[in-house]
Amino acid sequence: MEISYRDMITVLHGMGFGVLFMLAFSGAIGVIYATTVVGPQWPRSQWDNAMFRFYLISMAALAWLATISGAYIIYPWYRAVPPAGTTDLSAYPRALLLSSPRTAGWHDIGMEWKEHIAWFTPIAMTMVAYVFIKYGPRLALHRQMRNAVLGFTAVAFFSTAVAGLFGAFLNKYAPVRGGPDIVLMQEK
Amino acid sequence: MSAEHQPIGLPTGPGAAAILAAGIGSLALGVFSFAGDAVPAINRAFIFWQPSGALSGVTITAIVIWLVSWFGLSRRWAGRDVALGTVNVAAFVMLVVALLLTFPPFMDLLQEI
Structure with missing residues (x-):
């Protein structure tokens, strides 16, 4: 059972960082x-508060x-330009998608939106983590600040969902593959 | 002074600075994405790192603007209570505009106008 290096990094980007974040x-x-x-008595203990701070920092880190692995590791592989005369575009996902009007939309809308949103x-999430760390349980006393934090969290969820959904479809129609093969398991 | 503006342990300034800066950073991202898509010269100017193309310049510049605005607002509003209602409205308007500016069909529509 083998996987290419680029496949593995793509899985780490999407299933590792992205899905963990969504969960x-x-x-x-x-x-x-x-x-x-509940109000300012939630979280109930300093331990709970510390754990939730760690939770939000982990979300921001994920x-x-x-995004960094997507934009600076996988995206360059995706947008690589094939040499003139190349007929097999399987190693050039962007060019492969644009080669057919049936798949061009996956790049023109899917990737173009995903790469920015x-x-x-x-x-x-960095803002959300900062505000929670700064205010902690006292956030309950600032209703409008809490609303902003919830609103930005919801937008972050939407953005991740769009990026993740298009990422899954793009990887179905034009997977990013290549690099050395990594053997995950040897058959007997 | 409304109840929302009264200090409750910590002033609202640092939180408001973070919220508004997130809106500013998001708007910068949306505007740069659109500008890079609409104007070839801007697109070329945003190529900070060739393998990632204009995405590198768009994201790095937006993040710098976000962090600089956060730093500036934090210094300005440190220890102060700020009207969060106004800050929230401004931040969310910027966020919605930014989301629209990254949506390719909306980008195309704007370029046709």
């Missing part, structure tokens, strides 16, 4: 919302890792 959303919204309902997420 963490419900927890973040739940605890931020809990401060709305968002940065996903994804960057809203780390900006938003």
